[in-house]
Amino acid sequence: MLWRPLAQFARFGGVSLLMGMVGCGVTTVRQVQEHPTRNWFNSTVQLKGTIGDRAPLIGAQVYQLQDETGTIWVLTTDTNLRSGERVVVQGKVLFQSIPIEGQEYGEVYIQELQREVK
Incomplete structure (x- = not known):
């Protein structure tokens, strides 16, 4: 009858693992910005962050998404944005090159694919 406690432990462990993974995947x-390579x-x-400017x-429009580590511009076609909203954004990482007199002033930004208000 050892299988019943093991099954309960495995079920609990699976639920714990699943609950722990809910927060995974957030960058x-x-x-x-620091690891373009x-x-x-x-x-x-x-x-995950707060809508700023x-x-x-x-x-379309762009907005700054701010988290505890910095800010990044997000490109969206949605015009119903409110500054101060906490959101989770899924998007594609892109780079816009802005060369001026031989210097690169380009910037990494996010093209929004999906956004959820938290």
Whole structure:
């Protein structure tokens, strides 16, 4: 009758493992910005933070997503954004090159694929 306690332990362990993985997969802004060699570009990441400054574009807008490690621009087609909202964003990491007189002033940004208000 040893199998019953083992089955209960395995079930509890599986639930604990699943609960621990809920927070996995969230990348920090610093991780994206500091490790470009990690091949972030064109990969999908999940970021969690607060919507900050916003800037309108033709047919879209960008907003700053701020977490405890920094800020990054996020490109979205959604115009229903509110500064101060806590969100989880899934998006593609991209880089916009801005060369000026031989110097590179480009910036990493996120193209939003999905956003959830928390």
